[in-house]
Amino acid sequence: MVNSCKVDKLHNLQQELVRKVTHLLYEGWSQVRLLRSSADCGNWKDQLQSKPYEISEAIFRLSMDLAYPVQLKxxxxxxxxxxxxxxxxxxxxxxxxxxxxxxxxxxxxxxxxxxxxxxxxxxxxxxxxxxxxxxxxxxxVSCPAIASDELNINSFLHEVHDSLGAPxxxxxxxxxxxxxxxxxxxxxxxxxxxxxxxxxxxxxxxxxxxxxxxxxxxxxxxxxxxxxxxxxxxxxxxxxxxxxxxxxxxxxxxxxxxxxxxxxxxxxxxxxxxxxxxxxxxxxxxxxxxxxxxxxxxxxxxxxxxxxxxxxxxxxxxxxxxxxxxxxxxxxxxxxxxxxxxxxxxxxxxxxxxxxxxxEPPFEWEGFAHIALHCWLEEQELVRSPGSAKSKVEEQAPLFALLLHVAIRLLSDDEPTLRKACMATAKLPSLSNSLRSSHRSIFADILDKIGSNNNLKDALRSIELAVKARNDEPFQWMSWLRHLPQQHGRRRIDFSDVLGRLEELIDMFSSDRERASSDFADFRSSFCGCAVYDDARREFEALLVMYRTARTRYAKGMLALHGKHGG
Incomplete structure (x- = not known):
């Protein structure tokens, strides 16, 4: 029952009961592991062939949301x-x-x-x-890798269900x-x-x-x-x-x-x-x-x-x-x-x-810039009058945003600041006001660099090559953007599969390159002039919490498989 349900269903279980059951499961699992490594007990081995992984998965699942007594500030x-x-x-x-x-x-x-x-x-x-x-x-026991942008622990468990607790x-x-x-x-x-x-x-x-x-x-x-x-x-x-x-x-x-x-x-x-x-x-x-x-x-x-x-x-x-x-x-x-x-x-x-x-890529300053662009675009959708018809430029905005995401990525290849860690949500000492104020200055400087950078041709060339080869692998770096919320009022961009939208982008520039280039320049200028640091920081922090939650649940599950059951 534990292994077959979604992990969120386990929230309602009493923690003290979970600790006791997890401890008993661990004791049983330890004995099963000894039997499997023994040269004797051949009949038992056949019967227990699949049991260790079933037990270890149950231990992992039950332990993911336990509160651990060993904590440091x-x-x-x-x-x-x-x-x-x-x-x-x-x-x-x-x-x-x-x-x-x-x-x-x-x-x-x-x-x-x-x-x-x-x-x-x-x-x-x-x-x-x-x-x-x-x-x-x-x-x-082995600690199987979890994808850097995998925030759904159910997906991870589905992939490794028959190897949790392996040597x-x-x-x-x-x-x-x-x-x-x-x-x-x-x-x-x-x-x-x-x-x-x-x-x-x-x-x-x-x-x-x-x-x-x-x-x-x-x-x-x-x-x-x-x-x-x-x-x-x-x-x-x-x-x-x-x-x-x-x-x-x-x-x-x-x-x-x-x-x-x-x-x-x-x-x-x-x-x-x-x-x-x-x-x-x-x-x-x-x-x-x-x-x-x-x-x-x-x-x-x-x-x-x-x-x-x-x-x-x-x-x-x-x-x-x-x-x-x-x-x-x-x-x-x-x-x-x-x-x-x-x-x-x-x-x-x-x-x-x-x-x-x-x-991780989302938590460099480059990532903060991508999040700022996403937040600004979502805000444009919210401030538009309800029921009003979209202009052609508004319809093209998601494609321009996609192009600007690519341009920001290319800029990070040569701009050292974009590669540095963004500590906008770091839990800094109370007197570190100068560190906090420097984050706003860095963001303003990044917006200036994005606004003055003219790598439109390079960005379009990289997209054209991908579309021609029907290969979106060069753009898999943006898959983490799928975790950011998108308004339902516009056609959503599936950041895990952007090839179709990139093809639309190339078609738009092919039909009237001069007009599209001019509209994109206006779009970029509006973003750089109107992006709000505090909006981006809030979304940045929300994403960090999502990442931290997934990593913490994984860590607690693995600690339990090493005999640490939350006290």
Whole structure:
């Protein structure tokens, strides 16, 4: 009954009852998993062949809306990561955010009173290297990917109903990797301990293999810690609120002495690195590109990007936090110089947590511009006199808006501001009025750039090529716009399938290009002169809530499959 109904129907269930039932389901599911991995009980295996996934789906569904007791406020996390005063975070945002690396060194006395660090530190058994591995590897299940713009949890469950609670999968969930000869010229080549796609149904055997890998110089990188640890989930959620983003990812890295795990690389997201145990030396190069890398886009070659003799070098000690902006090439290893590490067997190993602030496309300033255009167009429909006939230009407005969406996208390829994260709905400290006022200034500057930019020919050319080839793949980036409300008074644009409307647009320009170009220029000028920041911000916040709701439900479901049932 739980698995066959829509998830919204589960809202009316009493939470305390749900917790008890979920706990019982988890106990039963654990026993079924043991039976399936056993060499005995052949008859039972046949009978239980489909049961584990049915039980795990029920656990996931029941847990999605439970209130979790482990919660942190954005201000608590802000103080722990950036300093006690509000001006510390304001300084970080204005000087370092998406611009340059930042290091926050913590004194031992500061760590003792830091509840966030203490909670994370206590989440692992730090007595021995083997104990550390067991504390974060034991009992794992796979965390299947959810599409970045998938806000319907029913659709996600339909896709993965027969794989929820499956064993971890190599690369998707975990990597066991080393980069030998890290001191030689060049970035080195990664070696992996397991083959791509390997699954680990025998959890105990997997743990033992990881222990052996560590002894041979491999590092363990486990993804999705925000789905596996309620303490890390609380930190990630508070950071997402602080920066006004849908979610923050979390990975844990455990490295042996004199080793390098991942090869030199850059990320398409910003990271906050928190050293939980031991020391690690980092080398970071400046970002030579003016445009920040966009999430999910292909990575560029590192050739010519870095000079081996250059780069900033920092050694992180226990409690230190370092920020690395997206696009900055970096590498890290535990091959420290004499005097850089304490003489202690446990601290010769390094354990650090990375928190990835992934800026999804709707939540860049480019996304804010698209939302502003959408809101302005909807407002034009509302202010028109009821029952009055639409003019030809009004009928063409949705097509002009579609064209302007494409033009804004092309502008973002060369305009650095549009690629930056929009923090218009970030839960900033109360005194950060200068940060809030800067958002209005940025928006006004973006409107000026859109109004003065003359890339109509480029936008039309890209549309013509797509229409001619009957291929709308180059415009799939705008599919997230389908989540924004549209008035019923006009022909709706299906942003998941825009090819037909793009074809109408090309026909309109083909019949009278000069007139259409003039009308489009007027349309663009009206938008840039009349778009309202507060309207866009409200819609931006509503979209953020939708994204956050879907991500939070997914996270709660996955935490329950790791034995965290909401207390």
């Amino acid at each position: 954005p201000d608590e996390v802000r103080k722990s990561f950036f300093g006690q005063t509000e001006s510390d975070f304001q300084k970080f945002t204005l000087m370092y955010w998406e611009n340059s690396p930042y290091l926050y060194r913590k004194k031992q006395s500061d760590l003792e009173g830091d509840a966030v660090f203490t909670a994370l530190h206590n989440a692992f058994d730090l007595r021995t290297p083997d104990a550390i591995i067991e504390s974060f590897i034991h009992g794992l 971890v999968k190599y690369r998707q969930d975990v990597r066991v990797v080393r980069t030998p000869d890290q001191t030689s010229t060049g970035s080195g080549v990664e070696e992996h301990f397991f083959d791509d796609g390997t699954v680990f149904p025998d959890a105990a055997a997997f743990v033992e293999k990881c222990k052996g890998a560590i002894k041979n110089g491999f590092s363990i990188a486990l993804r999705g810690m925000e789905f596996r640890s309620e303490k890390i989930a609380a930190v990630a959620s508070a950071l997402a609120d602080l920066f006004g983003q849908p979610s923050v990812g979390a990975n844990i890295y455990f490295s042996p002495p004199r080793s390098q795990g991942l090869a030199r690389h850059y990320d398409d997201h910003c990271v906050l690195v928190w050293q939980l145990l031991g020391c690690k030396k980092w080398k970071i190069w400046p970002n030579t590109r003016p445009i920040l890398p966009r999430l999910y886009e292909p990575f560029h070659s590192l050739d010519g990007l870095v000079d081996d003799s250059g780069g900033r070098v920092e050694v992180l000690h226990e409690g230190d936090i370092m920020y690395v902006p997206r696009g900055h090439v970096h590498e890290a290893h535990t091959d420290l110089d004499e005097g850089e590490s304490e003489v202690n067997a446990s601290t010769n190993y390094s354990l650090h947590l990375t928190l990835a602030i992934e800026v």
